Amino acid sequence: MTSSTVKSPAKSAYWAGVRDGSPFILMAVPFATLFGVVATDAGLTVAQAMGFTVLVIAGAAQFAAVQMMMEDAGIAFVLLAALAVNLRMAMYSASLVPYLGAAPLWKRALVAYLNFDQTFITSVARYEARPEMSVQDRVSYFLGVATPITPLWFIMTLVGIMVGSAIPEAWALDFIVPIMFLAMVSPMLKSLAHVAAAAVSVIVALALVGLPSGTGLLIAAGAAMVTGALVETWMERRKA
Amino acid sequence: MTYSTFEIWLIIVILGAGTFLIRFSFLGLIGDRPMPPVVLKLLRFTPVAVLPGMVAPLVLWPAATQGVPDPARMIAAIVTVAVGIKTRSAIWGIGAGIGTLYLALWVFAIR
Numbered sequence: 001m002t003s004s005t006v007k008s009p010a011k012s013a014y015w016a017g018v019r020d021g022s023p024f025i026l027m028a029v030p031f032a033t034l035f036g037v038v039a040t041d042a043g044l045t046v047a048q049a050m051g052f053t054v055l056v057i058a059g060a061a062q063f064a065a066v067q068m069m070m071e072d073a074g075i076a077f078v079l080l081a082a083l084a085v086n087l088r089m090a091m092y093s094a095s096l097v098p099y100l101g102a103a104p105l106w107k108r109a110l111v112a113y114l115n116f117d118q119t120f121i122t123s124v125a126r127y128e129a130r131p132e133m134s135v136q137d138r139v140s141y142f143l144g145v146a147t148p149i150t151p152l153w154f155i156m157t158l159v160g161i162m163v164g165s166a167i168p169e170a171w172a173l174d175f176i177v178p179i180m181f182l183a184m185v186s187p188m189l190k191s192l193a194h195v196a197a198a199a200v201s202v203i204v205a206l207a208l209v210g211l212p213s214g215t216g217l218l219i220a221a222g223a224a225m226v227t228g229a230l231v232e233t234w235m236e237r238r239k240a
Numbered sequence: 241m242t243y244s245t246f247e248i249w250l251i252i253v254i255l256g257a258g259t260f261l262i263r264f265s266f267l268g269l270i271g272d273r274p275m276p277p278v279v280l281k282l283l284r285f286t287p288v289a290v291l292p293g294m295v296a297p298l299v300l301w302p303a304a305t306q307g308v309p310d311p312a313r314m315i316a317a318i319v320t321v322a323v324g325i326k327t328r329s330a331i332w333g334i335g336a337g338i339g340t341l342y343l344a345l346w347v348f349a350i351r
Contacts, residue, residue: 023331026338043241048248055256065255072242078251083258088290094266095283102272112264121287122330128284174304175313175341178295179320183333185291186324197285198292205293206300220293221286228285229278 013137017144020126024118024149027180030173031059032153036160038063042070046161053157057150058116061085084214091221092120099127100142102135111139114146121184128188192235197228312344 032053039049044066052062065082073081092115100111123142127133133141189195201224208216243251275283299317301307320337324330 023334026334044248048252051249051252051256055252056259058259061255061259065251069241069243069248069251075243075247075251079254079258082255083262086259086262088294089259089263090265091283091286091290093263093268094270094279095286096267097270097275098280098283100267101270105268105271108267108271109264112267113260115263115267117291121291124287125330169304170345172304172313172341172345174298174302175316176338178298178313179316179337179341180334181291181295182299182317182320183324183330183337185287186321186333187328187330188287189325194285194288198288201289201291201293202296205296209297209301217290217293221289224289224293225282225285228289229281232281 009134010136010140013133014140014144014147016126017123017141018147019144020122021118021145022148024122024180025152027118027176028149028152029156030171030176032156033160033163034173035059035062035066036157036162037164038160039066039157040161040164042066046158049161050154050157053154056082057113057153058086058089081212081214084212084218087214087218088221089115089120091225095124096120099124099138100135103139107139111142114142114150117181118149118184119145121188125184125188191232193228193232196231197224200224200227312341312348315344316341 035053036049039052039062040046044052052065056062056065061082064085065078068078068081093112096111096115100108103111119142122145123138126141127138185198189198201220204220204223205217208219210216211219295317299314300309302310302313304310305313316337319340320333323336324333327333
């Protein structure tokens, strides 16, 4: 490999991220549009709806907050519910530490701002598959994944605000998100420990579905992580 | 909605700041200090621990059908997972899942 003919690794890591993030355009476009429509219907101004999208940049929490605002819930309840929906991202933040902890603070802050389900899962899948990646390449890849999604998320919210018409029910938009998430996580089920963790996650989340926003999921995720670690330890011992 | 303009902006700004702090938390504070092996082991399971639990209720009790289980959505979910595992590719899983969803919705609609 001669350096004159090959793009610098950071650059190619960035473009690999752009490529791997592109399918999520399918999800960002309709949902950002929908958020614009819902936020306008709820009575938010253009600036307020865009403020939500740019400052919070977390679809599920944005919808949860606007939903509760439409019901005139107390401000503290709106904040608690929406932040609870986002608490899973503390786990994302922690699990990025071994990969990105050595990056400069401002890069870690930038990654944190862009750390949502799609960017996190896609990036971690890549980091796991390629342990030899440098920290710089990992940051570049992460920013690459965010590149096709984030600007569209902003622009399409604005389009939703301007157009303001609902999206036909026949598009079954509600189910695009579950399909995307299932497709993202299935390739990561690569050992018995991973399968066991996923199964516990599903069972506990279903059992606790009545708990207030996000809390059941946090308990399910905690139980699943412990299950995964225990099964992995058990398998290592058996092999030894 | 009966909030004042100030209250609405208060919600937006606190929610934005709170969400950023959640995302920045560990990545910002720990940096490159080493973490205990047991914590690293737990964290490796984060994606498979969070996403299945997040999706499961949406698959069994879709909001679009007022929580009534819907065979089209369930079949689409199963195909997505099967193709995702088989091909080890999220893109194939997404394509197969969305294709199956629209096909199944159409089949169940004309039946």
